[in-house]
Structure formats: structure tokens, C-alpha cells
Amino acid sequence: MKAWILAKKENFNSYENRRFHKEAEQMGIELQIVGPEEFDIVVTKEGRRSILHNGSPVDLPDCLIPRMGAGTTYFALAMIRHLERLGLFVLNSSQSIENAKNKLTTLQILATNNVPIPKTMLAKFPLNIDIVEREFTYPLIVKTVSGSYGKGVFLCENRVQMKDLADLIEVSKDQRVNVIIQEFVLFGNGKDIRVFVVGRRHIGAMVRIAREGKLKANFSAGGTVAPFDLNPAVEWLAVESAKLVGLDIAGIDILFDGDSYRVCEVNSSPGFEGFEKATGLNVPQEIYHYIQVRLGSSL
Numbered sequence: 001m002k003a004w005i006l007a008k009k010e011n012f013n014s015y016e017n018r019r020f021h022k023e024a025e026q027m028g029i030e031l032q033i034v035g036p037e038e039f040d041i042v043v044t045k046e047g048r049r050s051i052l053h054n055g056s057p058v059d060l061p062d063c064l065i066p067r068m069g070a071g072t073t074y075f076a077l078a079m080i081r082h083l084e085r086l087g088l089f090v091l092n093s094s095q096s097i098e099n100a101k102n103k104l105t106t107l108q109i110l111a112t113n114n115v116p117i118p119k120t121m122l123a124k125f126p127l128n129i130d131i132v133e134r135e136f137t138y139p140l141i142v143k144t145v146s147g148s149y150g151k152g153v154f155l156c157e158n159r160v161q162m163k164d165l166a167d168l169i170e171v172s173k174d175q176r177v178n179v180i181i182q183e184f185v186l187f188g189n190g191k192d193i194r195v196f197v198v199g200r201r202h203i204g205a206m207v208r209i210a211r212e213g214k215l216k217a218n219f220s221a222g223g224t225v226a227p228f229d230l231n232p233a234v235e236w237l238a239v240e241s242a243k244l245v246g247l248d249i250a251g252i253d254i255l256f257d258g259d260s261y262r263v264c265e266v267n268s269s270p271g272f273e274g275f276e277k278a279t280g281l282n283v284p285q286e287i288y289h290y291i292q293v294r295l296g297s298s299l
Contacts, residue, residue: 001295002030003269006080008071009035015273016067016283023284036068036076043082050277051082063089063291065249069269070101070146089295092268096246100268103145104180106245113244118255119183127166129159132181138162141182155184185255185262185299192264193228193254194214195238196283198273199290202238205230206278225278229264234261241266249287251275 005020012033024031026136040052051058062218064083068076080094093209099105107117121135123142132140144152156162169177190210196203205228228234241263242250251270255262272283 001028001063001291003032003291004061004064005031005033006036006064006066006068006076007033008068009037014271016271019272019276020065022286023282023288027285027288029288030061030238036073036079039079041079041082051079051086059114060088062295063091065091065287066097067068067269069097069267071218072097072101080129086165088274089291091291091294092247093246093248095109096248097268099245100247100250100266101146102141103147103265104178108264109244110263110266113240115244116239116260118185118258118262118264121181123166123169123179123181127162127170129162129166132162133159136181136183139184141184143180143182145178145180185257185264191256193234193256193261194233194270194275195230195252195254196270196272196281197238197242197250197252198248198283198286199293200239200243202235203283203286204275204279204281205234205238206275208274223274225274227278237261237263248290 003024005017007014007017011017014037017033021031021033027051038054040055041066042050042052051060057179060083064080064191066072066076066080077094077098080090080097084090084094099109104120104122107120110117138159139157142154142156142164147153154165156165169179192208193205194208195205206225207228209224209226211223231291237254238252241252245266247266247268249268249273251267251272252263253265253267255264275281276283278291
């Protein structure tokens, strides 16, 4: 079997891509990591010769695994769609990546289907803090609409901090920066749950614990991790969220909320260094086995 992983050039040697390579070698899979900048798309009736790699026609792989997540550019998304239209098996699909890339879109999909989420508001600038304070109480969370690995997440504990942050965003005049305001779910005490879903089934879960005095529990942001025993409620929330967003591969972040839970984020290209450390599971192997089933081939 031949597979491509689509990634940003600076991430070619990431932990995850090294693990994909290592497992591919052990399973006899021909794996190549490629960047969107290496390709040209030609819309033509010539079919599979309508995409060029480094300027030349290329034999397509059996499957494509996009690993750009929130950093998926317009060109990368167009390339993924083009390969889908050429009949390539792609996981995750272009539509599901687009759904997950925008946190507001993700939450709208989940809320429409009665999945519990934190109350969320799209910020409009200049920000009317009086309206924000009618809808929320401090502390509250401010996030960029597109972001991953805990980046672009801020805690505002009072009106002064909220105004300072709003002024900073507004003065930047960067129209590409859209933010959401979200209620702060208190019950986690710096902890959340990450469930890894492959093929619409959970393969395991971990609890992430933020460093003392820190907001972000992400392993990449310095948080610690431990295995988490899935219960039916968390299992259902994770699998249902991945299904609704349309993802074959997903990292579902779930907040503790007293005796219940809320889905916080859905990630289309989840990191798994901390997950493998916490659970001992082999994520690339799980993904390759799923591809095997979908393609009906033996590896």
C-alpha cells in the first residue's frame, strides 16, 4: 500500500510524522510526507494526470492522510478536494476538515444536535463589553476561531482584562483574526479529557492536567497526562462529536462539568505524543489498520 501524509514543511519531522514513518516501515507501507507547496492542480478531463508533483505528473497513492489541522490553507483544502474528486481515499475528508478548522462552526454543528458545549459567542469589534457581561460572568475564555495545541486561548478574569484584550485585537486591524468568547467551565480544576477516535470508534482516552497556575492542559503546552477510563457518557460524546463533524480521525476534548461533561473542541489532526505516553497505544497502527479495512486490502 502507498500512502501520502499532507503536512506543513516545518512539521515534516514532528513526533507524529516520525511515528507514522516508523510504523509504515514495520507494516510494509510505502509512505511519503508531502507539502501542499509541492503540487499544482490542473482542472481537466484528463483525470488522474490533472495533479502535478514538483511540476510532473505523478502516480497517486492509495490514500491521503491530511495532517495540517487548523493550519489547513485554502490551497491545501483545494488540493484535498481535488484528490477526492479523482477517487482517492482521503481521511479526513475536506468537508470534515473545514468543519473542524473553525471552532464556531464545530460548536454550531454540535449544539444543533444537542451535544453539550460551553456557551459561546462570536466577538464583534468594536466589542460591546456590556453585552458580553449580560451573557457571561467572569472569568471567561477568549479564543481565536482557528487554532490548535492550546495556542490562541486566553483567560479574562475581569472587565479591565477583557477591555485590554479587545483593544489589542482591534488595534491589530488584522481582519483574519476572529475570536469567540466562551464561558469558563469551573469544575475541571485545570483538567480535561482527550479521547482519540479512529473510524468512528474510540481507541482510548487520557486526562490532561495543566501546570499549577496555568490555563492550558495540552501536553504540548507543558501539561501532564494520565490514562483515563472511559465511561459510557464520555465515550458517546466523543464518538458522536466525531461523527457529526464528519471526521474519521479525531481528537475530542471534553470538559468536566460536575457530574456531567461538555465537548470543548474537535480536532481533525490531533497530536498524539502525550496520548501514546499516557495510554501505551499505537496510534499510527490503529489508523493504518482502519485504512486497511476501508480499502479492503491486506498490509
